[in-house]
Amino acid sequence: MAKPVVAIVGRPNVGKSTVFNRIAGQRVSIVDDAPGVTRDRIYTSAEWLGHEFNLIDTGGIDIVDQPFVVQIKEQAEIAIEEADVIVFVTSVREGITDADENVARLLYRSDKPVVLAVNKVDNQELRQDIYDYYALGFDEPIGISGVHGIGVGDLLDEIIKHFPTDIEPEDETRIRFSLIGRPNVGKSSLVNAILGENRVIVSDIAGTTRDAIDTRFAAANGTEFNMIDTAGLRKRGKAYENAEKYSVLRAMSAIDRSDVVLVVLNAEEGIREQDKKIAGYAHEAGRGIIIVVNKWDTLKKDNHSLNNFEQAIRANFAYLDYAPIVFVSAKSKQRLNQIPGMIEHVSENQSRRITSSTLNDVLLDAIATNPTPSSNGKRLRIYYATQVAVKPPTFIVFVNDPDMMHFSYERFLENQLRNAFEFSGTPIHIIVRRRK
């Protein structure tokens, strides 16, 4: 199921990011192991009373070189475009300002449900003032204090009431993939080139708005794919499209719906910091990953070019050592025909199940070649392992003392699994548990 999207909008300083963090904090956070991924969050998954959703803080998307009014306008437009429910945050401390009224006017134009939050209601006395906010023209204002956590539950109750009930289940029969990357690496050129080489399936079922931007196609061997639109590929010319945070946001929502993600790099410009961030999100989400180096036509190449570029990728994306790399050109179409097959292969690996007996044979061999670590006369004992999930393949390893499972030994076990089974393109999760 595609999760509903909730976007927070409002003028600066009303407390959007405080409210965002407060809602994100309701959820037990997953430990990130990709570097630099946790900071500057503007997108997170969250849950309230069993309803899962994705949350966007549009205030974190700064559109460079634009005056303040344009920034707010673009942020509101992003919310209107992306969200199923919009949370309009104001602040009781300053009363209704011109900027608040501007935001309200932008939101009237959308038919998306708007929940009005009046923030900074830190005490009972301030509660009386929230009724003034009816003047903004939305339903009942909800008084909250992001800092103190007051009223946030009421706000969430109101938000989930507006979740669409008719979200179509994701199509499970086709492999879902997306192309992510910073602006200008060539994502939309690749989308068009890939579609140009394959048979596009025109669906006669009118989908939901969000489905409408997916494209289904069949490769030469008949395998069917669903390409998830990422970069707002079909609508161009908005100032915010080149904002770094906006491209991250698009990437995150695409990753969320994909089985396999193509991380697109630009051979002409080399590897940039933002490439690493975007790839880190895909890794963290446990998706299948293929690294696509585009614009390969632009390089003056010799015998070493490919190897050198590959080494640079391996050095910069150490945590993606499992991801295959393909060097392509959307312009000359070089190697584009390899992409569907690679996606299919990675998708199979993501769903691979290993029987417990085979798995434990491999573990026994591993332990025999490289004995488990020991300290203070005590040795780590591995009793048994079993696969508990796919997408990505997830294994529970039962041991005597989980603290003794060092990172390096876990890494060794992962490598043994990768040597024994075909898992290229997919992360593997290993969970270490004490045997009860």
Ligand code: GDP
């Ligand atoms: P944003 O620009 O809308 O994202 O606002 P921030 O979340 O950065 O908050 C702006 C300022 O308001 C910060 O100094 C926050 O500490 C403060 N703030 C946020 N929520 C509350 C609240 O509930 N009560 C009070 N008194 N201050 C708050």
Ligand code: GDP
């Ligand atoms: P996006 O922002 O990632 O969607 O990038 P676009 O697909 O809009 O491409 C950005 C620019 O790079 C455009 O001018 C494209 O014509 C150009 N471009 C895309 N792919 C290639 C390629 O393989 N080779 C060359 N030389 N240019 C390309």
